[in-house]
Amino acid sequence: MVTPGADGRFGEFGGRFVPETLVPACQELEEAFHDAWNDPSFRDELNQVLREYAGRPSMLTECYNLSEQLGIRLILKREDLNHTGSHKINNVIGQTLLAKRMGKKRIVAETGAGQHGVASATAAALMGLECKVYMGAVDVARQELNVFRMRLLGSDVEAVTSGSQTLKDAVNEAMRDWVATVESTHYCLGSVMGPHPYPYMVRQFHRVIGDEAFTQCNDLLGTHPDFVVACVGGGSNAMGIFSGFVDTPARLIGVEPAGGAAVNRGQPGVVHGMKSYLMQDEYGQVQEAHSISAGLDYPGVGPEHSYLASIGRAEYPTVTDDEVIEAFQVMSRTEGIIPALECAHAMAWIIREAPSMKGKTVLMNLSGRGDKDVGQMMNILGGLK
Amino acid sequence: MSGRLQNALEARISAGGKCLVPYITGGYPGWEDAVRACAANGADAIEIGLPFSDPVMDGPIIQEASQVALDAGATPVSILHGVRTLDVGIPLAVMCYYNTVFHAGHERFAADLVAAGVSAAIIPDLPLEESGEWTAAADAAGVETVMLAAPTAPDDRLPRVTARARGFVYSVGLLGVTGERSSLAGTATALAARVKKVTTMPVLVGVGVSNADQAVEASKVADGVIMGASVVRRMIEGGADAVGAYVAEVRAALDSEKW
Numbered sequence: 001m002v003t004p005g006a007d008g009r010f011g012e013f014g015g016r017f018v019p020e021t022l023v024p025a026c027q028e029l030e031e032a033f034h035d036a037w038n039d040p041s042f043r044d045e046l047n048q049v050l051r052e053y054a055g056r057p058s059m060l061t062e063c064y065n066l067s068e069q070l071g072i073r074l075i076l077k078r079e080d081l082n083h084t085g086s087h088k089i090n091n092v093i094g095q096t097l098l099a100k101r102m103g104k105k106r107i108v109a110e111t112g113a114g115q116h117g118v119a120s121a122t123a124a125a126l127m128g129l130e131c132k133v134y135m136g137a138v139d140v141a142r143q144e145l146n147v148f149r150m151r152l153l154g155s156d157v158e159a160v161t162s163g164s165q166t167l168k169d170a171v172n173e174a175m176r177d178w179v180a181t182v183e184s185t186h187y188c189l190g191s192v193m194g195p196h197p198y199p200y201m202v203r204q205f206h207r208v209i210g211d212e213a214f215t216q217c218n219d220l221l222g223t224h225p226d227f228v229v230a231c232v233g234g235g236s237n238a239m240g241i242f243s244g245f246v247d248t249p250a251r252l253i254g255v256e257p258a259g260g261a262a263v264n265r266g267q268p269g270v271v272h273g274m275k276s277y278l279m280q281d282e283y284g285q286v287q288e289a290h291s292i293s294a295g296l297d298y299p300g301v302g303p304e305h306s307y308l309a310s311i312g313r314a315e316y317p318t319v320t321d322d323e324v325i326e327a328f329q330v331m332s333r334t335e336g337i338i339p340a341l342e343c344a345h346a347m348a349w350i351i352r353e354a355p356s357m358k359g360k361t362v363l364m365n366l367s368g369r370g371d372k373d374v375g376q377m378m379n380i381l382g383g384l385k
Numbered sequence: 386m387s388g389r390l391q392n393a394l395e396a397r398i399s400a401g402g403k404c405l406v407p408y409i410t411g412g413y414p415g416w417e418d419a420v421r422a423c424a425a426n427g428a429d430a431i432e433i434g435l436p437f438s439d440p441v442m443d444g445p446i447i448q449e450a451s452q453v454a455l456d457a458g459a460t461p462v463s464i465l466h467g468v469r470t471l472d473v474g475i476p477l478a479v480m481c482y483y484n485t486v487f488h489a490g491h492e493r494f495a496a497d498l499v500a501a502g503v504s505a506a507i508i509p510d511l512p513l514e515e516s517g518e519w520t521a522a523a524d525a526a527g528v529e530t531v532m533l534a535a536p537t538a539p540d541d542r543l544p545r546v547t548a549r550a551r552g553f554v555y556s557v558g559l560l561g562v563t564g565e566r567s568s569l570a571g572t573a574t575a576l577a578a579r580v581k582k583v584t585t586m587p588v589l590v591g592v593g594v595s596n597a598d599q600a601v602e603a604s605k606v607a608d609g610v611i612m613g614a615s616v617v618r619r620m621i622e623g624g625a626d627a628v629g630a631y632v633a634e635v636r637a638a639l640d641s642e643k644w
Contacts, residue, residue: 007514015515017483019442020546021535021557023512162448168439175441180561182537270484270510271439283460284488285438 001246002307008196011310013303016195018273022175025182030197032102037204046097050208053126054082054089057212060220061366065334070354075225076337076366077213077241086340086368087209087237088119092188094205096123099186106130106181107188110174112139112167112233113295113342114146115368116190121155123188131155134173136166139294146372164288166297167233171272191234192302195273199303203239210244213363224248225363231255231345232263232316233296235305237367242314250363252314254305255349257324260289262301263309263316269300276303292321292380293341295368323348325380328370340368341376388529390430390476390504390552394587394608397429403639404553404589404609405600407616407632408432408480410450412459417467419620422629424473427636432507432611433468435461435481442509444564446614450621461485465501478505478531478552483519486511491519495526505529505552513546520549531555534580536572547584556580556607558593564614565595569602577607597638604639 008014016026036042050056058081063074079087092109099107107129111117117133124131133150137159140147150157163169171194178187192199192206217225228245230238232254242252256264262277269278271286279287279299289299308314319327324341327348332338339347346364350357370377387395394404407423409416411433423431436451436459443451461481468477479498486494486508498506506528511519513532523530529552534543536557547554556577559570573590580588590603591611600610612635619627 016512017510017515018512019509019535020512020533021537021560023514023535024537024539024542162452163438172439172441176444176562179442180559182560267488270487272441273510275487278484280484280488283462284484285455286484287438 001243002304004196004200010304010307013276013306014196014199015275016273017270017275018195019179021179022182026195026197032098033197033201036098036101042097042101046094049093049097050090054093056082056208058082060213060216063335069334070351071358072354073361074350075361075363077209077363079209079237079365079367080340080369084119084122085371086115086119087206087240088116088190089122090208090240091190091202091205091236092116092119092123095186095188096127096129099129099188100127102186104184104186106185108132108134108174108177108185109188109190110167110170111135111190112170112297113293113372114139114143114150115295115372117157118146118149120188121150121153124155125153132177133157134160134170134177136164136170137161138165139167142376143294143372145375166289166294168286168299175272191236192239192304193234193272193274193300199274202236203243203304206236206240207243209237209240209365210242213241214244217363221361224250226360227251227253227357227362229253229255229346229350229362230365230367231296231342232301232305233260233298233342235302237365239302239304241365246313252308253349254314254316255345256316256318257291257293257296257345258318258320260291260296260298261318262299263305264318266299271300274303276306277301277309292324293345295340295342296345317349319345319348319352323352327351328377337366338370338374339366340370341373343367388504388527388551390478390529391587393429393476394553398587398608401644403604403644404429404587405632405636405639406430406432406589406609406611408434408611408613409620410434410436410447410454410617411464411467412436412454412457413450413620414457415620415624417471418625419628420471421473422625423632424475426629426633428475428632429609430476430478431473432478432480433464435464435479435485437482437485440482442562444562444614446565446618447563450617461489465497465503468501468503476504477502478507479503480507480509483508483511486519491522495522495528498528499526503528505531507531507555509533513549516549533557534576536560536576543580544583547580547586550584550586553587553589554580554584555611556588556590558590558603561593563592565618566593569594569599573603574606577603581606597635600635601638601642
């Protein structure tokens with residue numbers, strides 16, 4: 001595992017490309033995180049909240065039916081069973097505890113599908129922090145239940161109408177808020193992206209996924225799995241589970257949506273405070289991502305993924321929306337588990353590639369549950385007979 | 386050692402005046418005439434924005450102008466091509482986000498600016514620690530890199546920022562993004578005073594300087610002002626004539642004071 005130095009780099013990627021106003025805040029956060037992470041009392045408190053409130057450790061589930069159909073041994077890491085229904089809670093509990101330790105009274109967050117927004121609103125309610133969530137207007141429309149959830153939890157949700165009105169524009173607006181409110185406010189960034197120390201810090205808060213899974217796989221299999229598969233938008237759930245296996249021989253697979261494939265179709269670029277692979281045009285204008293899943297509708301990717309791709313340690317294949325819709329249904333019918341559309345990307349890749357993985361053990365991070373997506377899928381599928 | 390931009394500003398200051406640097410979004414319909422109107426009505430230099438898809442330092446007015454320009458097909462190449470033919474007789478600076486520079490390549494972008502007759506660059510998402518590759522290329526090409534000083538900077542940071550600045554030091558007027566405000570933030574003059582203590586370079590206040598009165602107020606401490614959103618709004622609402630009248634009004638206000 002790479003621990004970035006003062007320059008915040010993973011290889012050539014990462015860094016801290018932010019307005020001068022935010023530089024001292026990023027430095028302060030870096031120092032505060034370092035102190036907290038090395039403070040046993042902070043770690044004890046974090047672990048206690050993760051255990052008592054979020055429901056950790058999350059279990060492994062053997063998918064007997066799909067394993068038989070696909071000719072592989074498929075195991076799920078059940079982050080969908082965490083409180084709020086996804087892995088996002090790991091990071092927000094860490095960041096809100098840190099925000100309180102830093103004396104901040106307010107957090108801002110961006111959200112795509114709404115999972116990070118709901119998790120942030122939840123943790124803010126728990127910790128007594130004021131919370132404002134920025135969400136692209138397109139996403140507000142397709143994830144209205146999550147918008148209501150956030151409001152129910154006491155957060156203010158603002159629909160962002162600039163640019164593509166999706167996740168990248170929500171990040172822009174959250175950063176603009178933070179530039180204006182930096183003295184009282186912590187930016188609770190939702191993925192392994194943004195300026196240093198966020199990519200590193202968010203990975204550390206999510207590595208509990210990989211650390212647990214490593215031990216659980218050892219207990220179950222006596223070894224590591226052959227493949228570790230996760231979906232990648234910004235890439236937080238993937239970095240979380242990869243963390244447990246990057247130092248093993250397991251093949252690491254980060255599945256990108258075909259319409260938001262920063263690693264596959266991007267070039268190195270700089271946006272949202274980081275240097276990373278980025279979908280952009282010939283003049284460096286950031287392109288809009290198009291994916292069925294709001295959570296993966298992001299034209300960039302966390303810098304550590306760019307690094308792992310550049311050194312060949314992880315692979316980043318793509319799947320199409322049609323493959324995702326199919327996988328969403330297959331998983332629901334065959335295992336009785338409705339996955340988040342994001343995770344259905346990982347499932348779609350496994351289904352497609354299963355013939356070349358016969359007899360292998362495949363660990364998939366089921367990073368979120370699909371309840372939030374059933375309305376959208378009902379519209380797409382037209383109701384089922 | 387000082388470049389064309391710094392020389393022009395210092396000439397104004399040593400003549401007992403205050404500097405006025407308006408901002409125009411490049412590529413917005415009629416932007417070239419707006420730039421000429423600024424030059425003809427008393428600007429000391431002009432900042433030309435290269436629109437970017439994700440302008441995190443900009444508020445609604447400049448975002449809107451940028452989006453209109455992008456929708457009209459503006460690119461860094463087309464704007465710099467337009468700049469080349471402006472011939473306004475005062476120094477020009479580009480304001481652009483770092484990916485525009487990074488994507489073009491540092492040396493190539495610096496050369497493109499020189500070829501277009503641009504004296505300086507302002508890159509608001511390129512802080513000191515990340516600026517080395519660009520400033521090496523810019524220094525070699527003779528492009529002045531304006532550095533931003535922010536109200537959040539601790540005292541030990543300001544001298545390091547100003548030491549790297551060329552042209553002038555951009556003293557950020559408030560905590561927040563570009564846009565018009567009803568009054569000048571207290572941070573504007575407070576920071577300008579702190580910056581003036583640690584540099585002999587011209588110190589101009591920008592972000593949130595929204596009318597002639599506020600320009601005068603900021604200039605009581607600073608060497609002048611950058612005015613963005615209030616200029617761009619006039620370009621959107623009234624074109625080059627409105628821009629020219631506004632720049633003349635601010636110029637007159639600045640010139641009517643005994644400094």
